[in-house]
Amino acid sequence: MTRDATCPTCTSTDLLRVELKPQDTPMMFNTCRECENTWWDAVDASIDLTDVLEVLS
Ligand SMILES: [Zn+2]
DSSP: OOSOOOOTTTOOOOEEEEEEOGGGOOEEEEEETTTOOEEEEESSTTSOHHHHHHHHO
16 A cells, blocks of 8 residues: 555545645645644655745745
8 A cells, every 4th residue: 555544643534635736736635534634645755845844835
């Protein structure tokens, strides 16, 4: 398996995943239904996620 969609906090797989494209950069916004943790995933692994998040914040 690659890029397993599990919550990094509680390891639940019950996630709400939405693909968004800020700056035309496809990214996955994840919400865990178990612990309400939220986080971003880069859809393309070559994207430097840190740079994108700095712009968004
Ligand atoms: Zn969780």
